[in-house]
Amino acid sequence: MEKLSLARWLTMVVWFIFFFSVTAASSGREILPNEYCSSPGVRLYWKNHHRHRMVIDNGLVQVTLSNPKGDITEIQYNEIGNVLEIHNGESNRGYWDVVWNKPGTRVAYDRLKGTNFRVIMEDENQVEVSFTRTWNASIGNYTAPLNVDKRYILRRGSSGIYMYTILERLEGWPDFDMDQIRIVCKLRSDKFQLMAVSDDKHRIMPAPKDCRRGQRLAYPEAVLLTDPANPKLKGEVDDKYQYSCENKDNRVHGWISQDPPVGFWMITPSDEFRAGGPIKQDLTSHVGPTVLNMFTSTHYTGKDLNTQYRNGKPWKKVFGPVYAFLNSISTDEDPMLLWEDAKEQMLIEVESWPYDFPQSEDFPSSRQRGSVSGQLLIHDRYNNKRLMWAGSAHVGLAAPGDVGSWQRDSQGYQFWTRANKEGYFLIENVRAGEYNLYAWVPGIIGDWKFDVNISVQSGYEMELGVLVYEPPRNGPTLWEIGIPDRTAAEFFVPDTYPTLENKLYANHPTDKFRQYGLWERYTDMYPTQDLIYTIGISNYCQDWFFAQVPRKTGNNTFQATTWQIKYDLENVNRTGSYALQVALASASAAELQVRFNDPSKRRPHFSTRLIGRDNAIARHGIHGLYWLYSINVPSYLLRERNNTIYLTQSRSKGPFCGIMYDYIRFEGPSQSNT
Numbered sequence: 001m002e003k004l005s006l007a008r009w010l011t012m013v014v015w016f017i018f019f020f021s022v023t024a025a026s027s028g029r030e031i032l033p034n035e036y037c038s039s040p041g042v043r044l045y046w047k048n049h050h051r052h053r054m055v056i057d058n059g060l061v062q063v064t065l066s067n068p069k070g071d072i073t074e075i076q077y078n079e080i081g082n083v084l085e086i087h088n089g090e091s092n093r094g095y096w097d098v099v100w101n102k103p104g105t106r107v108a109y110d111r112l113k114g115t116n117f118r119v120i121m122e123d124e125n126q127v128e129v130s131f132t133r134t135w136n137a138s139i140g141n142y143t144a145p146l147n148v149d150k151r152y153i154l155r156r157g158s159s160g161i162y163m164y165t166i167l168e169r170l171e172g173w174p175d176f177d178m179d180q181i182r183i184v185c186k187l188r189s190d191k192f193q194l195m196a197v198s199d200d201k202h203r204i205m206p207a208p209k210d211c212r213r214g215q216r217l218a219y220p221e222a223v224l225l226t227d228p229a230n231p232k233l234k235g236e237v238d239d240k241y242q243y244s245c246e247n248k249d250n251r252v253h254g255w256i257s258q259d260p261p262v263g264f265w266m267i268t269p270s271d272e273f274r275a276g277g278p279i280k281q282d283l284t285s286h287v288g289p290t291v292l293n294m295f296t297s298t299h300y301t302g303k304d305l306n307t308q309y310r311n312g313k314p315w316k317k318v319f320g321p322v323y324a325f326l327n328s329i330s331t332d333e334d335p336m337l338l339w340e341d342a343k344e345q346m347l348i349e350v351e352s353w354p355y356d357f358p359q360s361e362d363f364p365s366s367r368q369r370g371s372v373s374g375q376l377l378i379h380d381r382y383n384n385k386r387l388m389w390a391g392s393a394h395v396g397l398a399a400p401g402d403v404g405s406w407q408r409d410s411q412g413y414q415f416w417t418r419a420n421k422e423g424y425f426l427i428e429n430v431r432a433g434e435y436n437l438y439a440w441v442p443g444i445i446g447d448w449k450f451d452v453n454i455s456v457q458s459g460y461e462m463e464l465g466v467l468v469y470e471p472p473r474n475g476p477t478l479w480e481i482g483i484p485d486r487t488a489a490e491f492f493v494p495d496t497y498p499t500l501e502n503k504l505y506a507n508h509p510t511d512k513f514r515q516y517g518l519w520e521r522y523t524d525m526y527p528t529q530d531l532i533y534t535i536g537i538s539n540y541c542q543d544w545f546f547a548q549v550p551r552k553t554g555n556n557t558f559q560a561t562t563w564q565i566k567y568d569l570e571n572v573n574r575t576g577s578y579a580l581q582v583a584l585a586s587a588s589a590a591e592l593q594v595r596f597n598d599p600s601k602r603r604p605h606f607s608t609r610l611i612g613r614d615n616a617i618a619r620h621g622i623h624g625l626y627w628l629y630s631i632n633v634p635s636y637l638l639r640e641r642n643n644t645i646y647l648t649q650s651r652s653k654g655p656f657c658g659i660m661y662d663y664i665r666f667e668g669p670s671q672s673n674t
Helices: 004-026 031-038 206-213 336-351 509-514 517-525
Strands: 044-047 051-059 061-066 070-076 094-101 108-111 114-122 127-132 146-155 160-167 178-187 191-196 202-206 252-258 260-269 289-297 306-307 315-328 370-378 394-398 415-418 424-430 431-438 454-456 461-469 477-482 532-534 561-567 576-590 590-595 611-613 627-634 643-649 656-669
Touching: 044 561, 051 127, 051 146, 061 146, 061 160, 061 206, 070 094, 070 315, 146 315, 160 454, 178 315, 191 336, 191 431, 202 517, 206 289, 252 289, 252 336, 260 289, 260 336, 289 315, 370 454, 394 424, 415 424, 431 461, 643 656
Parallel strands: 370 461, 532 561
Antiparallel strands: 044 051, 051 061, 061 070, 094 108, 094 178, 114 127, 127 146, 146 160, 160 315, 178 289, 178 306, 191 202, 191 252, 252 260, 260 315, 370 424, 394 415, 394 431, 431 454, 477 656, 561 643, 576 611, 576 627, 576 656, 590 643
């Protein structure tokens, strides 16, 4: 008996040393792969034997989920008993939701709460659980008509939790619209105060109560901090849209607690399940402290990207997996080391995509996917008689549709890459299915689409060879304004008012457009007469305002604006037609009317009619959706000297009606007409 007791005592000592070493590792950074086997196994159990609270624990993080709803109620990590906001109700800490409505009805929020729970996989290396909800007509007025399968995965040695969901609509189900799909994690406001979105966008943020007692501004999400707890923030403007990011750049963002030093990060290793393509902008993190993962939304696009389900057509899509990653350092280290570590972990997750551990048959592994490769060239005979490389082209696979339809696609998967300087591209890890191949090239106007549908098969590598894009072109360039890059970034962006500044962007010249209230600066600069731009004299970096917005004439009254482009022509070819290429980077409740040499003409020579709901001007985005118009200009409208093009943005119901130009080019007649 004495030997047995001694053996037990020695066993306890060994386990104590093991546990202490693991705890020390968990208070540092993410356990490395070579430490995987020595880390504790994953356990699944009921909290306090209560079957409404399920716990997954791997010795590094302990995640509590509500059963059967599938909300994250608690994440225990390091010295913090719960990194989620303990003052919120348990259903308002970590959750999925969608914004939806039946056609013609008001929008509603659906938290996608499960009604059934099951364990998908459970061993010492991984636990995957599922919370499902099956839709039927009896609950149709209260929930979106979707079948829901929310999945959570905790892995051995992993300092975080993987999350994904499968949404499904069956054949014959009712019509509805869906504006938004996202994950929301609300962190403890007493701990997490330092937010990081990118290398140059990180700051101590105001508290929620600072915003509640601040002054609401013209755009409802923006608030002037009048009495913040941190006096250094007084007089600044905070707006969640100031921290937006393009999908292609939105790989990791989150918050840092400095006491204890802990980071909470949302890592998105792939964009395949996001809507709107690589340059679609969306929210990241903001005051709360709130961490988001936006899968689809109408931000910076408006209803053009609204997901419409019609005529009983079935649909199914996997969103994720994404990774909520936690890390920590010692108290004497720089808190921003947590951000650096999160970026390293993000690279590991990107390299591991597509993951091989999710158990759903709806998420194909890399060996079940295909690839598409080729070389894209440009044929623009008025720019270069030879074929040119489509260097740095954005090339992607998306649902079959019209040219450029990918930026309005929210139902399918998208797979994008960047071509190299010679136009060679390789799109890897593509789900099997039917696609169109799309592209656009920085420095070249328009969109390209391969005229043959692409059928990607499991395990198959498709080589397309040489492909040629002929961009829109009528004739030789006579003059141009801007750079065809789908943004208004190269134009004049004014300083904001000193009383409405977000100091994060005070020394960021490339991000000046993120400041609040820039639309009002147009009235300051052009109080009575609108912008006039003279070809050969004016400089678009200084003389072309970044957005054409109405002029403010009173407290709540606005006036349409007309910009002028003045130019001369050496000789007017009376037998041929000219062309005006107008590329817009954004439009919001706007109408662009174009007149040539006759501002009083009642009916414009060209009109876009009412276009756009992207709100990029109000939401501090330098672009929204891309619009391209090729306008025929008969030679009888022109003269050799003193030509003027009048660009009228005729809608003026509010301060945010307006457009951003991407690029304007005036072309002469084609050679066949000369």
